[in-house]
Amino acid sequence: MGGRRKAAEKASACLCCRHRTFAERGDGYICPVCFWQDDGDALDRPSAANGGLTLAQARRNYAAFGACEERFRDVGSEGRFRDIGSEGR
Numbered sequence: 521m522g523g524r525r526k527a528a529e530k531a532s533a534c535l536c537c538r539h540r541t542f543a544e545r546g547d548g549y550i551c552p553v554c555f556w557q558d559d560g561d562a563l564d565r566p567s568a569a570n571g572g573l574t575l576a577q578a579r580r581n582y583a584a585f586g587a588c589e590e591r592f593r594d595v596g597s598e599g600r601f602r603d604i605g606s607e608g609r
């Protein structure tokens with residue numbers, strides 16, 4: 521017994537900002553907090569999905585700007601989720 525899985529346990533912490541925003545790892549998911557895109561690679565090397573940014577750089581940016589890339593720093597906190605939702609089309 522005790523093998524019952526809770527959905528919450530599948531949530532993964534964002535590699536960049538450490539918020540538990542990822543339902544699953546490596547799904548091309550973009551963190552709504554810091555905008556880091558999970559490309560399935562947890563290694564600190566340039567990520568093509570993140571404009572060549574490495575995790576170390578992304579974390580520094582998050583500490584400095586509140587986002588993994590400086591180009592997101594001007595996005596207001598209220599506009600973030602709306603912009604993410606309309607970005608694909």
Ligand SMILES: [Zn+2]
Nearest residue numbers: 534537551554
């Ligand atoms: Zn994040």
